Amino acid sequence: MQLLVFLFVFLATPSDSLNPKRQRFFGTSSENVKSRRSVRNETCPECAMISTTKRKIAANKLKRAPPIFQGPSNDRQRAIVAAFQHSWTGYKKYAWGHDELLPVSKRFDDPFQLGLTIVDSLDTAIIMGLETETREGVEWIRNSLNVSPSKSVNVFETTIRVLGGLLSGYHLTGEEALLEKAAKLGDNLLNAFTKSKSPIPKSDVDLGTGAAFSPNRGYSSLAEATTLQLEFRDLSVLTGDKKYEETAFAASEHVHKTKCAEYDGLCFYHIDENGEFKKTAITLGARADSYYEYLIKQWLQTKKSIDWLRDDFLQSMKSIKNHLYRQSQPSGLWFIGEIAENDDFYPKMDHLVCFLSGSLALSHLNGLDENGEHIKMAKKIGEICHKMYQNPTGLGPEIIHFNIENRTD
Template identity: 35%
Template sequence: MNFTKSCTNKIPSRLKNRILYAIILIISIGLLTYQLIVLDYQFELTNVFNDKQKVQNNTSQFPKIQYDFPLNETAEEKSIREQRRESVKNGFLHAWRGYTKYAWGYDELSPVSNNGRNKFNGWGATIVDALDTLWIMDLKDEFNASREFVSKLNFTNSNDGTNVFETIIRYLGGLLSAFELSDDHIFLEKAKELGEALLYAFNNDTGLPYNSVHLNPDLRVQHPPYGGGLLAEVGTLCLEFTKLSQLSGDNEFFFIANNITKVISNANKTIPGLYPIKIDQATGNFINDAVSFGANGDSFYEYLLKEFILVGDALDKYRRMYIESVESMYKYLIKESPINDRPELLFLGELSINGYFVGKMGHLSCFVPGLLALGSKFLNRPKDLETAKRLAETCYFLNRMTSTGIGGEEVWFKVVEEKNTTNNEIHKRLPDGIYRLSPSYSLLRPETIESLFILYRITGDKKYQDQGWDIWQSLEKWCKTPAGYSGLHDVNSIPPAKNDGMER
C-alpha cells in the first residue's frame, strides 16, 4: 500500500484546498516582493544610467558655488599668491622626489629613516593616490612614469589580506580620478580590474563589505570582523562604485553601493540621522549608540552629500539622509565654545557607546566645515555656511594654540562646570575650556586645510588663504626632512620628535 497516498487520502478536501491556496498565496507574495525589489532597483538604475540627459539636467540645475573673484588683482596680491602656490608645489615635489628615490613601488616612504614600507597591499599607494595631483600640478613627466607603473599592477597576486575601505578610497578613487582628468583608458581598465576583484568582499547576506578579504583567487578567504565593522569603512564607497558603473557600463557596482546605503538607512538608530559607528555586517544592525563625525564615521556623512551632487535628483534619498544628519548634528553634537576669550567658536563633539555627549573633537572632524559650506550652496541652506565658518575658526584655533602651530589628533572641551586644572597643567596650560590634548600626535592630516580651501573658494575671504598659509609654514618648519615630511609624536613639544611616517 502507498503510505503517502493513504495519508493524503485521509486529509479532508476542504483542508487540502486551504493548503493549496496558502501555497499559492505564499508563492504570489514572494514573486510580488521580488518584482518590487527588481522594479525599485531598475527605476533607480534608469535614473542614474540609462537616462544620462536627465542626470545631466538635474546636476546642471545646481547653483554656482564659487565666489565671483574680481579680475583687478593687484601686482602685490598676485605676487603673494604665486609665491605661495610655488611653495606648496615645491613641497609636493620635495616629498615626491624623496619617495621616488628611496621608496618607489612601496606604499609610502618613511621620511626620517628613508625606507619604503607597505601598509596598503604593496601596490604603490603613494603613486596611485598622487596621480590626480601630478596632473593638476602639470607634472607630466612624473605622471607618465606613474602611468607606466600602474599599467603593470596585478591586483590579485597578493598573499595578504586586503583592507576593503583603504583599497577603495586610495586605489580605486585614484584610478578613477586619473582617468577623468587624463582620459587615458589604462586607468579605467585598471579600475575595472580592481572593482571586479573586490566583489568577493560583498558576498554575504546583507551585502555589507567585510573589513578585509584576499583578492588572490587561490586564497579566497573572508575575514568576518570581531565586533563588527566601522560605519566609515562599511559605508564609504558609493562615490567610487557609482562612478565606476557610470564609466564602465557595469551596473553591478552601483547595485552594491546602493544596497549598502539602503541597509544602513533602514537599520535601527536611536536618533534619526545619527548613525552609530559600529555595525554588524552579518545582520545589518548597529551594535551600540556611539556617534562621531570624526574617526570611524566621518566619510559616511561626507559621501551622502557628494553622492547627491554626483547624480542629482536621480537619487534624492542621499539629499534627505544628509539633511536629516545635519539637523541632528545641530541638535545633539554642536556646542558653544567654553573658551572664555573665544565665545564665537563652536565645537563638534561625539556620543559615547551609551549615547552620552562627549566633548571630544578629533582632527578628522575638521572636514565638516567644508562639507557644510558645500551643502549650504548646493541645497540652499544659508545657516550651514555660518556654522561652517564658526567651526572652521575652531579648527584653525586648535592648530594655532599648540607650540608648533600644528593640530593634535584630539582635543577635549570642558562640558561640565568644574575646571580641570590638573589636566591643564599636565598638558602645558591649555586654553581655559580645553582640558586635554590627547592623543597629541600629528599624522599630517589634511582636513583643516581642506575646509579652509573650500571656504575661500565659496566666500572669497582671503583670511582663509592666510590661515592655510600659516599651517603650511608650520609644517615646513617642524615636519620637513631631507626626504619628505614626517608626522610628529607631540605637537606641543619644542622641538617635536618626528614619528617617521608620511602616510596621509
C-alpha cells in the first residue's frame, strides 16, 4: 500500500501538483473552512467523507483544516487507484475486519488482531480521493476496532502501521474517533517501555495484559527502539500529554549517548533491555534502517531545535560514505553494502536501504548538504534502486548482491 500511494502522488504531472485549484488545501484558520464536494458528492451528499463541523473542530486542534483530495487526474494515477480498489475489494469480500487477506486460499490471517489492512490503508484511500473506501474504513475503526486485544504484538510494527495509520487518518479527516483509538493504543504500547530496565523498550507487548518481552534472546533491534518517536511525539502534540514523546525520545537519547564509536556513528543492530549493544554486522538494511531515517525526520519534526539529531545524522551519513558506499565492477553501479561481524566488507544491499535517497534529499533541501555530496549520493542510490526493477517480472528483489571485483555483474 505504501508503494501504491507513493506512485500515486509521484505520478502527478508538475502542472497539476502545483495547481492550487487542484490541491484545494484549506487555510490555516477554521474560519476559512468551506464545504467542498466533488460532482459525486453533489449527487450523493451522504458520501461526503468529513462534515464541515468536524473539519472546524479538527482545524482548531491541528492548527489547520484537513485537506480534501480530488482523486486521480491522469491515466497513470487512475491505474494505481484501480489496483488499490482491486486489493480493497478482495480484502473486503474475504477478510474484512481481519489483519490480512490470504489471496490464494481466500482466507485471512490475524497476527495483530487490529484490522491491520484497514488502518494501514486508510490514508492511502483518503489521498486517492476514494470516499466510499474511506467511509467504510473510518466506520469500521470507530465501531469495531479494539486496540486492547489479548494479543502479543511487535511494538515497532504496531507503531508504524497502526498508531501511524490512526494518526495520519486523523490528520487527513479530523475524525475524533481515530485520535481516541490512537491514544488508547499509545497507552498500551507504553508498557514496552515501563517494563524495561532502561529507556530501550522491550520489542513485544501484549495489548490486553500489558506484559512485555523481547523474544529474540532479550534483544530489541536498533530500528525497533528508535523508530517510534515520530508517532509518539505527534500523539503528544495532538493529545497534549507529553508522556508519549518523553518516553519514546528517551530511547533516542540513550542511543545518542552510546556514541556508536567503533564505526564512527554507525550502530550495531542488537540492543538489550539494559541498553547495551551486542556486536553485530553494520547495516542500513533490516533491523537498523529507520534509525538513520528518523534522525533527520525527528530533527525536522522538532523544528530543527535539537542539534544532536542533526549532528548524529550528518556523522552517520559521513560514515556511510566512508565505510559502506562502494561501486560495483564492471558496471560501475554505486550501492550501500554492509560490514560483517568479522569486520569484512560485504557487498550486499537490502531493498530497505532505498530509504537513504529520501533522507539524503531531505538533508539537501534543508540546508545540511553544504558541498552537494548528499544529493549526488541520493541520485546514485536512487539509480540502483530503480534498476532493481529492470527484470522480466518487473518486481524488485528484497536483497541484491554485487561484484566488487572485475567480473560480470
